[in-house]
Amino acid sequence: MKLSMVIPAYNEEELIGDCLNSILLEISGKNYDLEVIVVNNASTDKTREIIASFPKVRLVDEPYKGLVRARRAGFLDSSGELVANIDADTRMTEGWFDKVFEEFSKNPKLVGLSGPFIYYDLSKQARAGVRLFYYLGFIIYLFNRYIFGVGSMLQGGNFVIKRTALEAIGGFNNEFDFWGEDTDLARRLVKVGDVKFTFDLPIYASGRRLEKEGIARTGWRYALNYFSTIFFKKPYETVKQELKDKYEKTWAKIKE
Numbered sequence: 001m002k003l004s005m006v007i008p009a010y011n012e013e014e015l016i017g018d019c020l021n022s023i024l025l026e027i028s029g030k031n032y033d034l035e036v037i038v039v040n041n042a043s044t045d046k047t048r049e050i051i052a053s054f055p056k057v058r059l060v061d062e063p064y065k066g067l068v069r070a071r072r073a074g075f076l077d078s079s080g081e082l083v084a085n086i087d088a089d090t091r092m093t094e095g096w097f098d099k100v101f102e103e104f105s106k107n108p109k110l111v112g113l114s115g116p117f118i119y120y121d122l123s124k125q126a127r128a129g130v131r132l133f134y135y136l137g138f139i140i141y142l143f144n145r146y147i148f149g150v151g152s153m154l155q156g157g158n159f160v161i162k163r164t165a166l167e168a169i170g171g172f173n174n175e176f177d178f179w180g181e182d183t184d185l186a187r188r189l190v191k192v193g194d195v196k197f198t199f200d201l202p203i204y205a206s207g208r209r210l211e212k213e214g215i216a217r218t219g220w221r222y223a224l225n226y227f228s229t230i231f232f233k234k235p236y237e238t239v240k241q242e243l244k245d246k247y248e249k250t251w252a253k254i255k256e
Contacts (some may be wrong), residue, residue, distance in 0.1 A: 004080030008070030111193030117199025
């Protein structure tokens with residue numbers, strides 16, 4: 001199976017080089033059928049120049065900012081039967097590619113595979129908090145997937161999907177830009193095949209944004225968008241705005 005690596009990058013001049021070097025190091029000496037595509041998503045720093053300096057990497061420009069836009073641009077330029085979506089601040093773990101090919105080879109019904117982040121630049125205490133969040137999320141995922149049958153779980157920035165499956169569900173959802181986009185994909189993919197989340201497919205990631213926003217706050221936003229996407233099929237902010245508009249219209253009628 002051919003694997004296409006799609007990596008959106010917006011102003012990632014400090015980390016995109018490490019990401020690409022980690023991929024090239026992990027595949028060195030291996031006989032993988034692989035292509036690496038980096039989508040320069042309207043960067044204003046030296047991200048584009050750094051990407052272009054890697055001869056084995058294909059550069060795609062997406063002038064309109066947005067994670068889902070960048071993922072779509074990379075997907076349309078790719079040709080692999082499998083499409084991996086990772087972030088520009090990630091680094092490969094040993095055996096990541098072997099695990100991907102193993103999982104898809106042994107289960108023909110598998111259409112989505114994902115694993116957790118290991119935040120290499122956070123404190124031990126912060127990493128423990130993230131690990132707890134993953135465990136809680138995994139338990140909820142098991143209930144929703146196998147008991148209620150309402151969805152599955154993908155970690156944005158560390159997931160692989162089968163091309164035919166993504167095409168079968170209509171591609172990426174324009175209603176999502178960032179929050180909830182991975183949950184939306186998982187929710188729709190389970191209708192055409194198996195979606196698996198496993199702790200055996202970790203990837204290293206920078207926790208700089210997580211640390212800046214706060215682990216608790218970020219976890220809460222993920223939770224809100226997860227349940228909103230599962231039960232309302234829309235991002236939390238969209239649902240909140242729709243409920244607000246409905247309330248205002250109802251109140252206006254009452255006042256009349």
